[in-house]
Amino acid sequence: MTMEVNRTYPANGAKAWYQRWWAVQPVRSTVIFALSLAIGLVVWQLISIKYGVYFFPSPSETWIAFKELAEDGSLATSTIDSARRILVGWGLGLVVGIPIGLVMGRFGFVRQLLDPYIEFFRFVPPISFVTLAIIWFGVGEASKVVLIFYTSVFIVTISTIAGVLAVDPLKVRAAASLGAGPLRTMFLVIIPASIPEIVTGARLAMGNSFLTIVSAEIVAAQHGLGALIWKSRNYGRTEWVFVGIITLGILGFLFDRIIRVAVRRGLARYVNHG
Amino acid sequence: MSALQAVTASGSAAGHSIEFRNVSIRFNSFDAVSGVSLRIQPGEFVCLIGPSGCGKSTLLSAAAGFLGRRGDAPGAVEGEVLVNGERVRGPDISRGVVFQSSEALFPWRTVRENVAFGPRIRGIRGGELRDLIDYYIALVGLDHAADRFPSQLSGGMRQRVQLARVLANQPRVILMDEPLGALDAQTRSVMQREIERLWQETRCTMVFVTHDLDEAIKLGDRVVTMTAGPAAGIKSVYDINLERPRDETTSAAIELHRTLRDDVAEEVLKTLRSQRR
Numbered sequence: 001m002t003m004e005v006n007r008t009y010p011a012n013g014a015k016a017w018y019q020r021w022w023a024v025q026p027v028r029s030t031v032i033f034a035l036s037l038a039i040g041l042v043v044w045q046l047i048s049i050k051y052g053v054y055f056f057p058s059p060s061e062t063w064i065a066f067k068e069l070a071e072d073g074s075l076a077t078s079t080i081d082s083a084r085r086i087l088v089g090w091g092l093g094l095v096v097g098i099p100i101g102l103v104m105g106r107f108g109f110v111r112q113l114l115d116p117y118i119e120f121f122r123f124v125p126p127i128s129f130v131t132l133a134i135i136w137f138g139v140g141e142a143s144k145v146v147l148i149f150y151t152s153v154f155i156v157t158i159s160t161i162a163g164v165l166a167v168d169p170l171k172v173r174a175a176a177s178l179g180a181g182p183l184r185t186m187f188l189v190i191i192p193a194s195i196p197e198i199v200t201g202a203r204l205a206m207g208n209s210f211l212t213i214v215s216a217e218i219v220a221a222q223h224g225l226g227a228l229i230w231k232s233r234n235y236g237r238t239e240w241v242f243v244g245i246i247t248l249g250i251l252g253f254l255f256d257r258i259i260r261v262a263v264r265r266g267l268a269r270y271v272n273h274g
Numbered sequence: 275m276s277a278l279q280a281v282t283a284s285g286s287a288a289g290h291s292i293e294f295r296n297v298s299i300r301f302n303s304f305d306a307v308s309g310v311s312l313r314i315q316p317g318e319f320v321c322l323i324g325p326s327g328c329g330k331s332t333l334l335s336a337a338a339g340f341l342g343r344r345g346d347a348p349g350a351v352e353g354e355v356l357v358n359g360e361r362v363r364g365p366d367i368s369r370g371v372v373f374q375s376s377e378a379l380f381p382w383r384t385v386r387e388n389v390a391f392g393p394r395i396r397g398i399r400g401g402e403l404r405d406l407i408d409y410y411i412a413l414v415g416l417d418h419a420a421d422r423f424p425s426q427l428s429g430g431m432r433q434r435v436q437l438a439r440v441l442a443n444q445p446r447v448i449l450m451d452e453p454l455g456a457l458d459a460q461t462r463s464v465m466q467r468e469i470e471r472l473w474q475e476t477r478c479t480m481v482f483v484t485h486d487l488d489e490a491i492k493l494g495d496r497v498v499t500m501t502a503g504p505a506a507g508i509k510s511v512y513d514i515n516l517e518r519p520r521d522e523t524t525s526a527a528i529e530l531h532r533t534l535r536d537d538v539a540e541e542v543l544k545t546l547r548s549q550r551r
Binding site (some may be wrong): 158168170171173174175176177178179180184189190193195269270273 | 282336339340364365366367369370371373375377379380381382383391394395396424425436439440443454
């Protein structure tokens with residue numbers, strides 16, 4: 001094995017400069033990322049040349065639109081408004097979904113009682129509730145936050161239940177014979193042991209929230225990335241739609257990164273044990 | 275009472291007696307154990323052996339309080355299981371349990387935090403808690419690994435953590451369900467000596483489930499063999515009158531091994547025959 005390597009590269013110092021750089025992991029991944037981005041831009045440009053800028057705005061058109069929307073401040077307001085709705089709705093989804101999931105996972109009776117509703121509503125897409133949400137919660141922030149909450153809460157509940165059910169019964173037995181009652185067992189064993197699944201649920205719910213924000217902002221939102229996308233339609237500004245879509249994608253990627261880093265920093269001991 | 279006083283106090287207190295009085299255990303329609311009567315003396319070391327599925331672990335679970343209404347499993351226990359003359363109604367810190375699988379440890383807690391689990395629940399805090407934990411971690415020889423997580427330990431070390439965690443509650447009885455079953459032969463032999471030493475130091479009553487005959491002969495004051503399930507019962511009880519520490523290569527030990535082997539083999543064959551039918 002070693003012999004083979006030595007034959008290809010007679011000595012370490014004899015490697016060319018690009019070979020040495022290529023061996024550095026961050027450099028390599030940055031280069032690949034840049035390459036991926038460049039290929040994407042080229043393909044995008046080619047499609048737009050073929051089909052025309054109105055039908056498919058080019059990267060440069062989109063960039064101009066981006067600057068336009070950034071300069072008059074509407075992009076920032078839209079991003080902040082959407083981000084706030086997502087965070088509040090998603091946060092409520094966690095605050096409600098986790099405790100319900102814990103109780104459902106722990107008590108078979110409660111699980112059987114609530115299961116039909118969970119299994120029913122998780123297949124009903126949030127967009128079908130847009131009209132009802134507006135009638136029930138008004139045209140203000142509440143209806144949008146409720147829709148994001150709706151799209152988050154079931155997935156969080158289901159993941160939490162899965163986490164609780166996956167806790168090895170030996171842990172519960174061990175805790176009981178070490179003196180833990182039902183409450184301590186919940187807080188000292190069930191919850192810590194379920195954290196990996198709860199985190200997975202939270203991340204999936206964040207993805208759902210981004211899928212839902214555009215429909216939540218269909219009606220009567222002044223600002224928000226979804227509102228921006230819907231309003232651009234009225235003006236026939238497809239390049240604004242592109243700006244909205246790209247900003248949503250970047251924001252989602254950013255939020256997921258933040259969750260992952262936060263989990264790695266704050267919950268490492270609960271997540272990283274094999 | 276300081277931690278070290280507590281340690282000494284538990285060291286001088288004898289273990290509790292355990293008594294099975296005509297115990298039968300049923301899971302739904304399945305008779306796991308039927309009509310078991312056995313009295314285990316305070317401070318005695320008893321090994322249970324028998325073919326797999328014969329209900330050794332079920333008996334242990336009954337003594338631990340895991341079965342019945344206050345336990346987590348639905349098994350119906352008939353007859354009486356008495357520990358120190360009192361009926362077992364659920365798990366209790368006076369009865370520590372060591373499991374075969376290290377899944378029983380809390381992987382998000384370090385060794386120290388695993389061992390602290392019981393004492394913290396009992397309300398021990400601060401310096402007293404620290405002394406107590408240090409004492410038991412040292413007792414099982416894990417001082418160098420106190421701040422590691424279970425995933426960073428070998429199989430043998432993980433079982434030491436389970437032992438320390440149980441001992442830190444100063445139990446009167448330790449129930450062990452094949453605690454060395456998942457270990458390699460070398461580690462196993464070292465751990466057998468360790469368990470014997472811990473038993474002699476703490477004078478707890480030990481009930482030890484295994485299917486390793488040599489292990490049973492090495493450790494037990496008495497070895498109890500069980501008949502094949504369903505409706506498993508006690509087959510025979512052997513007094514092991516060999517001097518400790520025991521050597522499994524002496525002729526007396528080998529003779530015992532042969533007797534036990536034939537005894538258990540008969541039951542294993544019965545199990546195989548019933549499965550073939």
